[in-house]
Structures are given as C-alpha cells and as structure tokens.
Amino acid sequence: MNTRANQWLRTSQVLLGGNLKSLAAPVLIIMVLGMMILPLPPFILDLLFTFNIALSVMVLLVSMYTQKPLDFAAFPSVLLFSTLLRLSLNVASTRIVLLQGHTGPDAAGKVIEAFGHFLVGGNYAVGIVVFVILVIINFMVITKGAGRIAEVGARFTLDAMPGKQMAIDADLNAGLIGEEEARKRRTNIAQEADFYGSMDGASKFVRGDAVAGLMIMVINIVGGLIVGVAQHGLDIGMAAKNYTLLTIGDGLVAQIPALVISTAAGVVVSRVATDEDVGQQVVSQLFSNPRVLGITAAIIGLMGLIPGMPHVAFLLGAVGLGYLARWQFQRAERVKEQAARPVAPAAAPAAELAEASWDDVALVDPLGLEVGYRLIPLVDRNQDGELLKRIKGIRKKFAQEIGFLAPVVHIRDNLELRPNQYRITLKGVEIGQGDAYPGQLLAIDPGQVAASLPGTPTRDPAFGLPATWIDVGLRDQAQAYGYTVVDAGTVVATHLNHLINGHSHELLGRQEVQQLLDRITKDAPKLTEDLVPKTVPLTTLQKVLQNLLEENVPIRDMRTIIDTLAEHGARVQDPHDLTALVRLSLGRAITQSLFPGTGELNVVGLDANLERILTQALQAGGGTGLEPGLADTLLRETEAAVARQERQGLPPVLLVQHPLRALLSRFLRRSLPQLKVLSYAEVPDTRNIKVTALIGGQA
Structure with missing residues (x-):
C-alpha cells in the first residue's frame, strides 16, 4: 500500500513539475466558477470575503512599494482575477441573502452582518447613501482617472518606442552595452508597451465592476422584498429592513476592496519611474522644502485665529508644520556647512628640491580626457564612475571592429576648464570638447520630433544634431515626442568613441x-x-x-x-x-560595409566627359592636384549629389574608375567627410550597380 502511495506521489510531482505555483491560476478560476454555481455556507463566505479584503490590501501595498511599473507586471491579470472574484462573491452572497434573509441579519455570515450594522449603524438609508457615494468615488474619480492615465501612457509608450530603440542601437554601436544588455532593454521596452496596453483594457473591468455593484444592490433589494413578502410572509417593513441591510452589507464588503484595488491601479499607472517607491517620492518631494512648509504653517495659523474656526485643530497643524520646517532648515544648513568645510592643507614642500632626472620628463599621452570638477564623479573609481566602464567597452568594441587595440585613455581633472566642460586630446592636442551635466539628460532631435522641450538648448557634441539638456523627470515626455534621450556619461562616451574612430589612423x-x-x-x-x-x-x-x-x-x-x-x-x-x-x-568587404546584403548598389557616378577631363588632368599633373576652376565645379556638383542621396535615404558613395579613386578621395575627404569613394574594380561581379545621380551630367 505504501509503495502505491509513493508511486502516486511521484507521478503527481512529475505531472505538476514540482511547482505548485502553476496551480494558482486554475484553482482561482475553479473557485470563481464554484462560487457562482454551488451554494456556499455562511462560514465559507466569511472566509472568502476576508480573503478578498486581504488580497486588495496586499495589491495596494505591493503597488506602493514598487519602483517601476514593470516591477508589478502581473497587475493587469491580478486586476482581472480580483474583479471576477468579487463578482462571484456577489453571486454567492446574493443566493444566500435571498434564500436565508428572512431568518435575520446574520443569515449571510458575520462579515456581511458587521458591514451592514457596524459601519452604517444598522440604518439602511445611511447604508444606501454611503454605498452610492463609494460607487461614485470609485467609478467617477479613481477608476476613470486611472483608466485615462493608462490610455495616455499606452499611447505615449508606443510613440516613444522608436526613440528608445534608437537610443539602444546608439549605445550598442558605441560599445557602451553588449548584445545581451541590448536584447534585455528591447525586451523591457516591449513589456512596457504590453503592460500599459493591458492596463488600458483592465481598467474597464474595474469600471464595469462598479456599475455592476450598483445594479446588483437594486436587484437584491427588489428581489428580497418579493421573496420576503410573497414566500416567507414578512410584512413590507420587516422585509425591507432585513434584505436592505443584508444587501448594503454585501455591497460594502465588495465595494471597499474594489476601491482599494482601483487606488492601487491609479498608483501603478500614475507614478514616475525612479529609484524610490511612492512613499519615498512623496516624502522627499513634498516635505523636503522648508520654505513651503513654513509658508503653509503661517497660512494655517492665520486661519486658526479667525473667529468661529476650530482653533485647536488649525493651531496644532500650524505648530506641527512649523516644527517640521525648522527641522528641515537646520538640516539643510548642516549639509551646507559640511560642503563648505575646508580641505586639509597639503603637506609642506621639501626644504630642498631634488635634482632633475629623466623621471621628470612627461611623455605626451596618445589619448587623453580632461574633465571639469563637476564631472569628476563620472570618472572617479572610488565613486564607481560609470564613464570608466564605458571607456573600457569603447576600447574593446574598437579592437573588435577596427582591428587593433587603441591606446589607454588617460583621464585627469583640469581646473582650467569650466565645471561641466570636458576636453578630448590626441597626442596632447585638443580634437574635441563639450559640456555634460550629471543629473540631467540630453534630448537629441533626430529630425522628426513632435514638440520642443524646456531646458538648455545645445548641440550633440559627437554629430552636431540639435539637442536640449532636460531634467530627469522629462525623460518619458521627451521619448514620447521622438527625442533620443541619453545621460551625461553616454554623451561623453559617444563623443569619445566618434573621435577615436575618426582618428584611428593617427592612433x-x-x-x-x-x-x-x-x-x-x-x-x-x-x-x-x-x-x-x-x-x-x-x-x-x-x-x-x-x-x-x-x-x-x-x-x-x-x-x-x-x-x-x-x-x-x-x-x-x-x-x-x-x-x-x-x-x-578587400573590395568585397569594403562594398559589404557600405551596402549590406546582396541588393543593388545605389551610387553617385561621374559623367563620361567629366571623367575623361579628370583622367587627362591626372596624367598631365602626375596626380599632384586639379585646376582651380575644375576643382570648384567638381566640389559644388558633388555636394549637390550627396545632398540628393541623403534626402533619399541612400548612402553617399561615389563610384569612379580605379585610377581616379585615390585622387578624388583625397580631394573630397576634407569637404565631404561622409562621402565614400569606391572604384569599379573594388565592386564584386555579383553586385548590380544603379547610378542614382550624376556629377557633371543628368542621371
């Protein structure tokens, strides 16, 4: 017998996969269906009502202690199941109320009796008013507002997805993140869109639940009067009292958890994702300004002095707020004093300087990064500077893509720079500089943004695109408008990566x-x-x-x-x-880098007459240069052709005869660095060529 029991146990464990969590959803659905179909005794009903209240409180607390909406990604499903649970409890309690309501106020269990008598004092008129007010608050205020926020959040999240994807691709191309991290971020973006979309739909369940509660109350009261008078012979007054109180208790015990769940939904969709939960955000942002607290205390105190006002309540509030304002002011002063405390003086120099040696000769660093004092936390190893990790990623990506290891970037602070300025040097010579603001974000305009943002206008230091330094709280709004949003460390790292790639031949x-x-x-x-x-x-x-x-x-x-x-x-x-x-x-690899895939090559070509003139000029001048008039015409028409290519979204590539390639590449490189000059001999025979623009003629 024991052997059979053990075999049955092992078989059940295999079927369940050793994970009882997978049974939670099926068991809950079976409970919901069972409560709608099978009659339940009052004691079981009390337990289920208690579980419903506990579940709503747990959902509210979890929603308040999450830091990002995706931390509670199961909330739309929880919202659906809790709504179905309340409706099934309403069906089960209605059955007991109509069948046993003539026996007394405890016919449907102690929980419904307590809500019907204790919360409204046994007065069914007061109970009806309270119930209707709760339904109105839930339906018209909380649920409607949460649903609207979820709808707008879903729309903004979907609109911001292209910008977020561009930011991930930019970080991946700059070597700031790896493939695994990029895949994880893309998954988070998709989950965020799914979450807000689900919340938009799930909020409709809560609104429908509020309307259903109101209709169930009316049906129960009318049905109770009919059952009590027609079937059990009660007089109308007694029937109205019994069934109305039971119905009110039933409605309150269902609507209060519904109100709590609706509040949790509002908390989840209305919060801004930071490293703090809702309670920390409220305390740190609402009660941290001593000036606001002091002015509020003064206003409340003046109101408390007005004749006829409840002086004790107002004056106690004024004293409490005033004490809090004084404590916050003293705290801010202590922080200022610690920041202004002088640094210990450096050790006195030696009385006699040592003789100069070869150790005093400072060699020029191949690559250098100098930062102002406000950017030091980005590169300070003791403060876990994020820029240090990104520079390591840049060098690793450079080695993998270019083919050799770039020199180490020597980082130092420079008090001659502005506090937020940085400078990138190559062999001691500045090759780039810019400003970065830790604690703010750079919103880069890729060319198709929906609106402008408040902040400090600037330009992306790496590519010269128009941009704006914005507060961290505007991140979601900027992404919804189509901006590419990056932090200060990413700005410096992207600029450094761009310059290292552009000066790789000098390194x-x-x-x-x-x-x-x-x-x-x-x-x-x-x-x-x-x-x-x-x-x-x-x-x-x-x-x-x-x-x-x-x-x-x-x-x-x-x-x-x-x-x-x-x-x-x-x-x-x-x-x-x-x-x-x-x-x-290397022609195949060069062509593949400019035109990925196996499609045709959309290139800029040279008119036959211009090509013949350039060939003659090359032979006559021995490759030393071009006649000024010819050079000016060539440069002007090439700029126009490149502009047409870029407007059509095509790569700016000029295809010429092999003897002309080196000359034109050197000549055009300074004025048109984005233009690549390719020769016919470098194009594989398997690729088709389509000339989309001609220099010196018409395509």
Missing part, C-alpha cells in the same frame, strides 16, 4: 603595428616570417594600414592584407600604390 603607431604583427605571428607564423623587413619595411606596412584606416576601412582581415603585400611588395614600394592593391583585395 596606429609603430608600436601598435609591431604588436599586431606579434599577435598574427602567434597564430600563423608562416604568414609574416618573410614579410617584414625582407619584403616590406615596417614603416611601409604602417603607412598602408594608416591609409586604409583614414578611409574608414577596418584592418581586421590582416591575412588578406599581408598576402597582398607579400605578393606585390617586391616590385611595388610606394605605400599609396600598395594601398590601392590592398583595397582591390
């Missing part, structure tokens, strides 16, 4: 080239043993790699680069000619 020194060769030799020693210095000097290899990087061609495919140099290095020594040969070998 590749002889030491980096040698380390790159050592890394390749470790995995493929035969690949490099005859290249440097027998075939190609190290300086020539460095110049070839720098030429590639200057035109934004990664050097990750070092196998192809080395094979090409080993093949042609013995007879070609000019770095620019070697670069052109390497580009031909």
Whole structure:
C-alpha cells in the first residue's frame, strides 16, 4: 500500500513539475466558477470575503512599494482575477441573502452582518447613501482617472518606442552595452508597451465592476422584498429592513476592496519611474522644502485665529508644520556647512628640491580626457564612475571592429576648464570638447520630433544634431515626442568613441603595428616570417594600414592584407600604390560595409566627359592636384549629389574608375567627410550597380 502511495506521489510531482505555483491560476478560476454555481455556507463566505479584503490590501501595498511599473507586471491579470472574484462573491452572497434573509441579519455570515450594522449603524438609508457615494468615488474619480492615465501612457509608450530603440542601437554601436544588455532593454521596452496596453483594457473591468455593484444592490433589494413578502410572509417593513441591510452589507464588503484595488491601479499607472517607491517620492518631494512648509504653517495659523474656526485643530497643524520646517532648515544648513568645510592643507614642500632626472620628463599621452570638477564623479573609481566602464567597452568594441587595440585613455581633472566642460586630446592636442551635466539628460532631435522641450538648448557634441539638456523627470515626455534621450556619461562616451574612430589612423603607431604583427605571428607564423623587413619595411606596412584606416576601412582581415603585400611588395614600394592593391583585395568587404546584403548598389557616378577631363588632368599633373576652376565645379556638383542621396535615404558613395579613386578621395575627404569613394574594380561581379545621380551630367 505504501509503495502505491509513493508511486502516486511521484507521478503527481512529475505531472505538476514540482511547482505548485502553476496551480494558482486554475484553482482561482475553479473557485470563481464554484462560487457562482454551488451554494456556499455562511462560514465559507466569511472566509472568502476576508480573503478578498486581504488580497486588495496586499495589491495596494505591493503597488506602493514598487519602483517601476514593470516591477508589478502581473497587475493587469491580478486586476482581472480580483474583479471576477468579487463578482462571484456577489453571486454567492446574493443566493444566500435571498434564500436565508428572512431568518435575520446574520443569515449571510458575520462579515456581511458587521458591514451592514457596524459601519452604517444598522440604518439602511445611511447604508444606501454611503454605498452610492463609494460607487461614485470609485467609478467617477479613481477608476476613470486611472483608466485615462493608462490610455495616455499606452499611447505615449508606443510613440516613444522608436526613440528608445534608437537610443539602444546608439549605445550598442558605441560599445557602451553588449548584445545581451541590448536584447534585455528591447525586451523591457516591449513589456512596457504590453503592460500599459493591458492596463488600458483592465481598467474597464474595474469600471464595469462598479456599475455592476450598483445594479446588483437594486436587484437584491427588489428581489428580497418579493421573496420576503410573497414566500416567507414578512410584512413590507420587516422585509425591507432585513434584505436592505443584508444587501448594503454585501455591497460594502465588495465595494471597499474594489476601491482599494482601483487606488492601487491609479498608483501603478500614475507614478514616475525612479529609484524610490511612492512613499519615498512623496516624502522627499513634498516635505523636503522648508520654505513651503513654513509658508503653509503661517497660512494655517492665520486661519486658526479667525473667529468661529476650530482653533485647536488649525493651531496644532500650524505648530506641527512649523516644527517640521525648522527641522528641515537646520538640516539643510548642516549639509551646507559640511560642503563648505575646508580641505586639509597639503603637506609642506621639501626644504630642498631634488635634482632633475629623466623621471621628470612627461611623455605626451596618445589619448587623453580632461574633465571639469563637476564631472569628476563620472570618472572617479572610488565613486564607481560609470564613464570608466564605458571607456573600457569603447576600447574593446574598437579592437573588435577596427582591428587593433587603441591606446589607454588617460583621464585627469583640469581646473582650467569650466565645471561641466570636458576636453578630448590626441597626442596632447585638443580634437574635441563639450559640456555634460550629471543629473540631467540630453534630448537629441533626430529630425522628426513632435514638440520642443524646456531646458538648455545645445548641440550633440559627437554629430552636431540639435539637442536640449532636460531634467530627469522629462525623460518619458521627451521619448514620447521622438527625442533620443541619453545621460551625461553616454554623451561623453559617444563623443569619445566618434573621435577615436575618426582618428584611428593617427592612433596606429609603430608600436601598435609591431604588436599586431606579434599577435598574427602567434597564430600563423608562416604568414609574416618573410614579410617584414625582407619584403616590406615596417614603416611601409604602417603607412598602408594608416591609409586604409583614414578611409574608414577596418584592418581586421590582416591575412588578406599581408598576402597582398607579400605578393606585390617586391616590385611595388610606394605605400599609396600598395594601398590601392590592398583595397582591390578587400573590395568585397569594403562594398559589404557600405551596402549590406546582396541588393543593388545605389551610387553617385561621374559623367563620361567629366571623367575623361579628370583622367587627362591626372596624367598631365602626375596626380599632384586639379585646376582651380575644375576643382570648384567638381566640389559644388558633388555636394549637390550627396545632398540628393541623403534626402533619399541612400548612402553617399561615389563610384569612379580605379585610377581616379585615390585622387578624388583625397580631394573630397576634407569637404565631404561622409562621402565614400569606391572604384569599379573594388565592386564584386555579383553586385548590380544603379547610378542614382550624376556629377557633371543628368542621371
């Protein structure tokens, strides 16, 4: 017998998956259906009413202690189940009230009796008024407001999804986050949209529950009078008293939890996501300003001195608020004193300076980041500066995408800078600077925003887009308007990443080239043993790699680069000619980076006459330059063609004959850095070409 019992137990555990949580929803649905169909004794009804009240209180407390709406993502389902539970309890209690109501006020259980007698003093007229007021408060105020907030929140969340996705893609491209973190953020955005959409629908259940409670009360009173008078022979007064009190108790015991649940719904959808729960937000923002508390205390105190007013109540409130204002003022003064406390003086210099040595020679840092004093927390290791982690991510992403390890970024504070200013240097020379404001957000206008925002207008330091520094509380509004919203650390990191990529050819020194060769030799020693210095000097290899990087061609495919140099290095020594040969070998990768996929190439072309003139000018001048008039015409028409490409959402790529590519690339690079010059010889035979604009002619 014991063996069979053990087998049954093991089988049940396997069927349940060892997780009893999965039974919660089915059991609740069975309870709801059972209460609607089966008659329940008063004691069981008391337990279920008590459970309903406890459930509503738990939901309210959980909603108040969550910091983000998604922390209580199950709330729409809880709202639905709690509504169905209350309606099923109404059906079960109505059955008992109509069947046993003639026996006395405790016919439907002690809970309904307590709500019918204790809360309204046994007066059914007062009970009806109280019940109707609760229904009106729940239906007209709380539920309607929460439903409206959920509706608007769902709309704004959906409108803000493209901007949030752009922000995630920007962080991913800048190396600030990895694929896993990006996937997690995208999942959170989708869940947020689903949550507000579900809340918009679930709030309709609560409104319907309030209307149903009012109708159930009328039906119960009318039905009770008919049953009491016609079936049990009670006089109309006694029947009205018994059934009305029972109905009022039943309605109150259901509507009070409904009111609590509606309040929880309002709390969930109306809060702004921060690192504080609702209670902390209210206390920190409502009672933290001593000036507000002092003025309020003075107004309440003056009202308490008016003849006819309840002096004790008003004056007690004024004294309490005044004491709180004084305590907050003293607290703020103590904080100011601690901030202004002088720092201990530095140790006195040595009486005799030591002799100068080679240790006193300070070498220039390849990459430097200087910050004003207000930006120090972003780069302070002791304060867990977020910018330090992002810079590590930038260097790692740079190494993976470009093909060599960028130098370490040396960070130091600079008192000569403005408090919120930072400066990025390359070999001691400034290559970029900007301002960042910790505690604020930069809302970047990608070009299609719905409205402007209050704040400090500026421009994105990395790409020059119009932007505005805004308060943290405006994040959701900015994203709903279509802005890309980033914090101060992301602003500096994105700017640094942009400049490192743009100056990668200057960061590749002889030491980096040698380390790159050592890394390749470790995995493929035969690949490099005859290249440097027998075939190609190290300086020539460095110049070839720098030429590639200057035109934004990664050097990750070092196998192809080395094979090409080993093949042609013995007879070609000019770095620019070697670069052109390497580009031909990397043509497939270069084309793929500009035109992902296998579709056709929408490019800008040269008119045949202009191409012939440029070829003649190249042969006549030996590649040294172009005649001024021709150069001006070429530059002007190229700018117009690039503008047309960008308006059509096409990549600005100029396709020319191979002998002209290097000349036009050097000539156009300074004025049109976004333009990429590609040669016909670099395009794979499998790709189709479509010329969408002509320079020097009509397409």
